[in-house]
Amino acid sequence: xxxxxxxxxxxxxxxxxxxxxxxxxxxxxxxxxxxxxxxxxxxxxxxxxxxxxxxxxxxxxxxxxxxxxxxxxxxxxxxxxxxxxxxxxxxxxxxxxxxxxxxxxxxxxxxxxxxxxxxxxxxxxxxxxxxxxxxxxxxxxxxxxxxxxxxxxxxxxxxxxxxxxxxxxxxxxxxxxxxxxxxxxxxxxxxxxxxxxxxxxxxxxxxxxxxxxxxxxxxxxxxxxxxxxxxxxxxxxxxxxxxxxxxxxxxxxxxxxxxxxxxxxxxxxxxxxxxxxxxxxxxxxxxxxxxxxxxxxxxxxxxxxxxxxxxxxxxxxxxxxxxxxxxxxxxxxxxxxxxxxxxxxxxxxxxxxxxxxxxxxxxxxxxxxxxxxxxxxxxxxxxxxxxxxxxxxxxxxxxxxxxxxxxxxxxxxxxxxxxxxxxxxxxxxxxxxxxxxxxxxxxxxxxxxx
Amino acid sequence: xxxxxxxxxxxxxxxxxxxxxxxxxxxxxxxxxxxxxxxxxxxxxxxxxxxxxxxxxxxxxxxxxxxxxxxxxxxxxxxxxxxxxxxxxxxxxxxxxxxxxxxxxxxxxxxxxxxxxxxxxxxxxxxxxxxxxxxxxxxxxxxxxxxxxxxxxxxxxxxxxxxxxxxxxxxxxxxxxxxxxxxxxxxxxxxxxxxxxxxxxxxxxxxxxxxxxxxxxxxxxxxxxxxxxxxxxxxxxxxxxxxxxxxxxxxxxxxxxxxxxxxxxxxxxxxxxxxxxxxxxxxxxxxxxxxxxxxxxxxxxxxxxxxxxxxxxxxxxxxxxxxxxxxxxxxxxxxxxxxxxxxxxxxxxxxxxxxxxxxxxxxxxxxxxxxxxxxxxxxxxxxxxxxxxxxxxxxxxxxxxxxxxxxxxxxxxxxxxxxxxxxxxxxxxxxxxxxxxxxxxxxxxxxxxx
Numbered sequence: 001x002x003x004x005x006x007x008x009x010x011x012x013x014x015x016x017x018x019x020x021x022x023x024x025x026x027x028x029x030x031x032x033x034x035x036x037x038x039x040x041x042x043x044x045x046x047x048x049x050x051x052x053x054x055x056x057x058x059x060x061x062x063x064x065x066x067x068x069x070x071x072x073x074x075x076x077x078x079x080x081x082x083x084x085x086x087x088x089x090x091x092x093x094x095x096x097x098x099x100x101x102x103x104x105x106x107x108x109x110x111x112x113x114x115x116x117x118x119x120x121x122x123x124x125x126x127x128x129x130x131x132x133x134x135x136x137x138x139x140x141x142x143x144x145x146x147x148x149x150x151x152x153x154x155x156x157x158x159x160x161x162x163x164x165x166x167x168x169x170x171x172x173x174x175x176x177x178x179x180x181x182x183x184x185x186x187x188x189x190x191x192x193x194x195x196x197x198x199x200x201x202x203x204x205x206x207x208x209x210x211x212x213x214x215x216x217x218x219x220x221x222x223x224x225x226x227x228x229x230x231x232x233x234x235x236x237x238x239x240x241x242x243x244x245x246x247x248x249x250x251x252x253x254x255x256x257x258x259x260x261x262x263x264x265x266x267x268x269x270x271x272x273x274x275x276x277x278x279x280x281x282x283x284x285x286x287x288x289x290x291x292x293x294x295x296x297x298x299x300x301x302x303x304x305x306x307x308x309x310x311x312x313x314x315x316x317x318x319x320x321x322x323x324x325x326x327x328x329x330x331x332x333x334x335x336x337x338x339x340x341x342x343x344x345x346x347x348x349x350x351x352x353x354x355x356x357x358x359x360x361x362x363x364x365x366x367x368x369x370x371x372x373x374x375x376x377x378x379x380x381x382x383x384x385x386x387x388x389x390x391x392x393x394x395x396x397x398x399x400x401x402x403x404x405x406x407x408x409x410x411x412x413x414x415x416x417x418x419x420x421x422x423x424x425x426x427x428x429x430x431x432x433x434x435x436x437x438x439x440x441x442x443x444x445x446x447x448x449x450x
Numbered sequence: 451x452x453x454x455x456x457x458x459x460x461x462x463x464x465x466x467x468x469x470x471x472x473x474x475x476x477x478x479x480x481x482x483x484x485x486x487x488x489x490x491x492x493x494x495x496x497x498x499x500x501x502x503x504x505x506x507x508x509x510x511x512x513x514x515x516x517x518x519x520x521x522x523x524x525x526x527x528x529x530x531x532x533x534x535x536x537x538x539x540x541x542x543x544x545x546x547x548x549x550x551x552x553x554x555x556x557x558x559x560x561x562x563x564x565x566x567x568x569x570x571x572x573x574x575x576x577x578x579x580x581x582x583x584x585x586x587x588x589x590x591x592x593x594x595x596x597x598x599x600x601x602x603x604x605x606x607x608x609x610x611x612x613x614x615x616x617x618x619x620x621x622x623x624x625x626x627x628x629x630x631x632x633x634x635x636x637x638x639x640x641x642x643x644x645x646x647x648x649x650x651x652x653x654x655x656x657x658x659x660x661x662x663x664x665x666x667x668x669x670x671x672x673x674x675x676x677x678x679x680x681x682x683x684x685x686x687x688x689x690x691x692x693x694x695x696x697x698x699x700x701x702x703x704x705x706x707x708x709x710x711x712x713x714x715x716x717x718x719x720x721x722x723x724x725x726x727x728x729x730x731x732x733x734x735x736x737x738x739x740x741x742x743x744x745x746x747x748x749x750x751x752x753x754x755x756x757x758x759x760x761x762x763x764x765x766x767x768x769x770x771x772x773x774x775x776x777x778x779x780x781x782x783x784x785x786x787x788x789x790x791x792x793x794x795x796x797x798x799x800x801x802x803x804x805x806x807x808x809x810x811x812x813x814x815x816x817x818x819x820x821x822x823x824x825x826x827x828x829x830x831x832x833x834x835x836x837x838x839x840x841x842x843x844x845x846x847x848x849x850x851x852x853x854x855x856x857x858x859x860x861x862x863x864x865x866x867x868x869x870x871x872x873x874x875x876x877x878x879x880x881x882x883x884x885x886x887x888x889x890x891x892x893x894x895x896x897x898x899x900x
Contacts, residue, residue, distance in 0.1 A: 137875075423494050
């Protein structure tokens with residue numbers, strides 16, 4: 001016990017955000033001689049890559065969430081604090097949560113990103129995005145309510161609008177949502193309605209670039225497109241959305257302008273950094289990119305502030321190949337772990353070479369037995385890619401009990417093609433279908449008593 | 451195919467409500483030569499006896515819910531309609547949902563009950579009850595938020611109020627909630643907090659009568675009380691709640707008046723019939739009891755209306771022993787099945803003797819390895835009662851996939867004593883703990899944008 005000889009209080013590490021970046025940093029510091037305080041607005045870590053399965057009725061929120069306290073209960077040097085940081089004072093080295101002030105020696109900011117409507121914030125009410133558990137429950141409510149409304153609708157045109165699902169954005173989330181909704185309409189729900197034929201539903205996936213899944217190799221994009229179309233999804237590339245309003249999506253394809261009547265529009269396009277980026281910029285003079293991400297140094301610190309690190313979706317790390325690293329879970333995990341190692345090295349008086357992201361590949365689920373996996377040195381598609389996707393996601397689910405439950409849910413869904421979590425719930429769902437205004441935004445105008 | 455000789459349209463059965471009464475009636479009519487329309491506000495059947503496990507973080511809503519369409523997808527004679535009936539016209543033999551009108555030959559009303567505050571409706575904001583999925587999510591939010599608030603609170607008196615949980619009502623729901631919260635505080639959460647010792651929490655179960663679980667044999671009430679106290683619950687019988695307001699519960703015990711400062715108060719006391727009872731009374735002249743339940747004839751019909759039946763918690767059936775049957779799932783199931791049989795018999799020109807409830811006993815879970823079971827001819831307590839409780843609940847979970855998932859969740863919780871579904875979610879939880887007004891009622895005053 002050499003330590004006990006010096007009486008300095010332990011080095012204080014404060015982490016803001018319990019997503020992949022923050023949580024992996026905290027876990028990697030579990031046995032270090034530091035005090036860690038992890039601050040999050042929510043009391044759980046959310047496994048975001050599977051959120052689309054909550055939105056489409058396969059899994060429950062708790063299946064892909066782990067209580068932060070429970071994940072970190074064995075890290076005796078770590079405190080979890082539920083709350084929202086509203087300011088950072090880099091001179092005094094402290095963060096504030098309302099009245100409460102927490103001092104730090106090293107700060108790790110990992111507050112992530114939220115969806116962005118490229119300045120058209122009024123689109124959100126018509127086309128919700130998918131970042132939180134509440135977002136997923138809202139998407140689920142809209143998807144299943146649309147089938148219910150179609151079942152009741154007698155006007156064929158309106159019925160068609162209820163049965164039209166438009167997904168904006170052809171990245172992994174958009175592809176996964178489109179595939180899952182197609183499976184719902186063409187397989188899962190087929191026997192369940194009496195007035196409508198759910199296989200008349202249209203699922204449209206819109207992408208501005210010339211191919212879906214732009215981070216993947218072009219041949220996999222093609223594979224994914226072919227697989228989606230086999231499932232029944234209509235994929236439209238080189239398609240710009242110019243307006244979303246009153247159940248109509250306006251598109252531009254080249255010079256042609258089209259309107260699509262659709263009651264359910266889901267947003268899987270842009271993201272922007274969380275507001276903490278702006279706070280950091282104001283307080284430290286850090287530069288931000290157009291998406292609001294904070295430009296970081298090769299060691300993920302902020303220029304001039306070697307004890308403030310930014311990791312995950314909030315960081316713009318462009319030192320590897322000139323382009324910012326993508327906003328995906330593996331980047332956040334590796335950045336979080338890097339900063340933890342850096343702190344430990346510094347405490348030993350050592351240094352650490354610059355952060356380097358080790359890209360192990362990209363993967364996207366399309367549907368039953370269908371996925372695409374790009375490992376760089378190897379490309380997989382179809383059944384083997386699908387198995388690979390399952391194994392990777394199961395492996396990374398933080399807590400073992402979630403893994404087991406998710407595996408069984410998946411196995412069950414695979415065999416029966418059923419989806420048990422098709423609940424229409426939430427405040428909004430408590431109005432009757434007749435009387436409800438369909439969009440969440442109305443909640444703020446006419447609140448309901450439950 | 452003798453049928454096809456006569457061209458009469460099939461007998462139209464309309465069922466209002468997809469709880470135990472309505473669903474079991476619909477299932478029992480699956481192969482009858484009738485058309486069935488099942489109308490419910492929600493798109494799922496809820497297994498209410500396990501709702502307290504959602505409220506206390508063991509199960510997810512989807513684990514104890516089955517989509518009505520999925521449960522009834524093989525009943526080709528059955529339509530499910532999502533909507534709320536707002537009127538019944540017994541002369542024209544039709545029910546209306548807003549503009550839509552649905553004719554019936556036989557009507558089954560099974561809209562159940564909701565909690566009642568004995569005229570003190572302002573208590574609801576401080577002491578929510580447990581009837582819907584949304585109620586359970588709200589209770590879960592309050593319970594886990596209370597521990598989080600206590601962790602942050604520095605004032606010892608306020609901290610004590612955050613760590614005080616009062617459950618009003620010593621029936622099965624109250625007993626099960628109290629036992630589950632005690633297990634949370636004294637076992638599950640013990641390692642998870644750094645500033646508070648969760649085992650300092652107080653869990654109080656209040657009952658107006660002289661013993662808890664009044665429907666059980668007195669010796670089982672005593673057993674249950676002893677088991678609860680072993681778990682750490684303070685049981686207070688002969689205790690009347692006279693007020694609940696501003697985090698203070700006022701009690702009367704004999705002539706003594708006490709006040710308890712508690713931030714979390716849960717209501718498991720009175721229920722009253724759903725509003726459909728009043729509609730029925732107005733339209734048919736049916737009598738209602740004090741709790742709003744409709745007095746029914748020996749065949750569960752309304753006097754003068756042999757084709758309108760009331761089943762489940764909405765019905766007051768007092769022909770068996772002079773007392774109304776209790777508002778529990780087995781009564782509703784048997785009543786639903788009885789009416790289905792009666793309809794089938796009538797169509798064959800036959801009659802059916804009066805409904806008779808076959809009481810197979812009562813059971814209540816107290817905690818790990820602890821339950822009480824009263825089968826009349828046999829009374830069980832402790833471990834064997836607990837096993838019995840598990841088996842019965844698993845057996846009655848409607849869909850097999852739920853059974854499997856629930857069994858595995860339970861097995862896992864049993865081994866690890868963890869609870870995975872400890873999420874604080876919902877609109878209200880999206881405010882920060884600091885800035886939130888604690889009670890849901892505030893939602894209606896200051897709605898939040900998500």
